[in-house]
Amino acid sequence: MSTLAAEALPSARPRLDHEPSRATTFVFLALLAIGLGYTAWSLTVDIGAAGVHPTT
Incomplete structure (x- = not known):
């Protein structure tokens, strides 16, 4: 019975x-x-809030 139930x-x-x-x-x-x-939006907002301008 256990094999039948398992199948x-x-x-x-x-x-x-x-x-x-x-x-x-x-x-x-x-x-x-x-x-x-x-992630990209959050990094942009955080960099802007820090007052740092990216140099890329």
């Missing part, structure tokens, strides 16, 4: 051998872009 339960492991869906890829890239944009 009927779905696996709790992640499916790493499958490609991620388009929605997953879109969400990941959107969050990455938001994070990078926030």
Whole structure:
């Protein structure tokens, strides 16, 4: 009975051998872009508040 019950339960492991869906890829890239944009904005505001002008 234990082998029959174990086969009927779905696996709790992640499916790493499958490609991620388009929605997953879109969400990941959107969050990455938001994070990078926030970082750039935050650095710009902090540098401006410090009164230092970038020399690049």
